[in-house]
Amino acid sequence: MRRVWVLLLLILAQPAIAIDTGRAFEDPELQERYEDIIAQVRCLKCQNQSIKDSNVFLAADLRREIRRLLSEGKTDDEVFDFLVERYGEFALYSPRKSGKTLILWFAPLLLLAGGALIGFRVIRRRMAMPLEDEPLAE
Amino acid sequence: MARYLAPLGVIALLLIVFSIGLTRDPSELPSTFIDKAAPEFDLPKLKDLDTRISSADYRGEAALVNIWATWCVGCREEHPFLMELAASDVVPIYGINWRDRRPDALRWLQQYGDPYVASGFDEDGRVAVDWGVYGAPETFLVSAEGVVLHKHLGPLTREIWEQDFAPLLGESS
Numbered sequence: 340m341r342r343v344w345v346l347l348l349l350i351l352a353q354p355a356i357a358i359d360t361g362r363a364f365e366d367p368e369l370q371e372r373y374e375d376i377i378a379q380v381r382c383l384k385c386q387n388q389s390i391k392d393s394n395v396f397l398a399a400d401l402r403r404e405i406r407r408l409l410s411e412g413k414t415d416d417e418v419f420d421f422l423v424e425r426y427g428e429f430a431l432y433s434p435r436k437s438g439k440t441l442i443l444w445f446a447p448l449l450l451l452a453g454g455a456l457i458g459f460r461v462i463r464r465r466m467a468m469p470l471e472d473e474p475l476a477e
Numbered sequence: 478m479a480r481y482l483a484p485l486g487v488i489a490l491l492l493i494v495f496s497i498g499l500t501r502d503p504s505e506l507p508s509t510f511i512d513k514a515a516p517e518f519d520l521p522k523l524k525d526l527d528t529r530i531s532s533a534d535y536r537g538e539a540a541l542v543n544i545w546a547t548w549c550v551g552c553r554e555e556h557p558f559l560m561e562l563a564a565s566d567v568v569p570i571y572g573i574n575w576r577d578r579r580p581d582a583l584r585w586l587q588q589y590g591d592p593y594v595a596s597g598f599d600e601d602g603r604v605a606v607d608w609g610v611y612g613a614p615e616t617f618l619v620s621a622e623g624v625v626l627h628k629h630l631g632p633l634t635r636e637i638w639e640q641d642f643a644p645l646l647g648e649s650s
Contacts, residue, residue: 383506383611383612384611386503396576396602397602397611400576400601400602400603400605400606403601404603404606423509424509425509425516425607425608425609426506426509426609427506427509427609429506
């Protein structure tokens, strides 16, 4: 029972083990933007974590650069541009809808449309066929 | 029968695409700077913090920019080859000592030799971010016009040099 409790408390304490807990900005709005951005940037050294969740120094360096850009008054898009220019679209968990990444965004839609088209044609064809279990007219 | 062939064909094609994908290393990203202007840098020299080393120092000639650190195992591995390369005098090598402790880095150069024209001391990793560096060693070949011709991630070897770097260097000079 005690173990269960310890486990439960550890799970509840997750926020306390978070990497970047200190407030970076006085301004709550800026802080919110900052946290939003770093959650969307891939840590290139630990590719399935965001730089918000990673403590390797590259992630820390990127967070520092993002703090710098934000405090210089850059917009979110300018921050993302800064990262993409250096590390490529791969650095963003949600690549922008432009150029090379368009196919990532629209391939699922195309596949869905293709599937719907095939399904539609099959149904149409089946409907045109005579029903087999209907007794034949004399 | 024929109606099953089309889906089977699609599945076979996907299998081929995916199995090729599996052989590729996802940690190896293409540099965004290939065929574009190389980023600049301006850093204190590792060996003498009062003087500076910058990308302007190699303007007008092709150069190799090598990101290294004493904590990086691959750097130790490629070091003998960098020494060879420096001795053969084909291209000047500029070092960027990334996120390192200065005494360690100085000892490294003393112990294993210094293949660099000079190394910049990028203590806080800011220049490395500008170069899109995410793992050491990384080696960039910058043309005389300041364009990145090639980037290699991981230890440089003679084979890689002959195959990927030497031909580009031949063209640019």
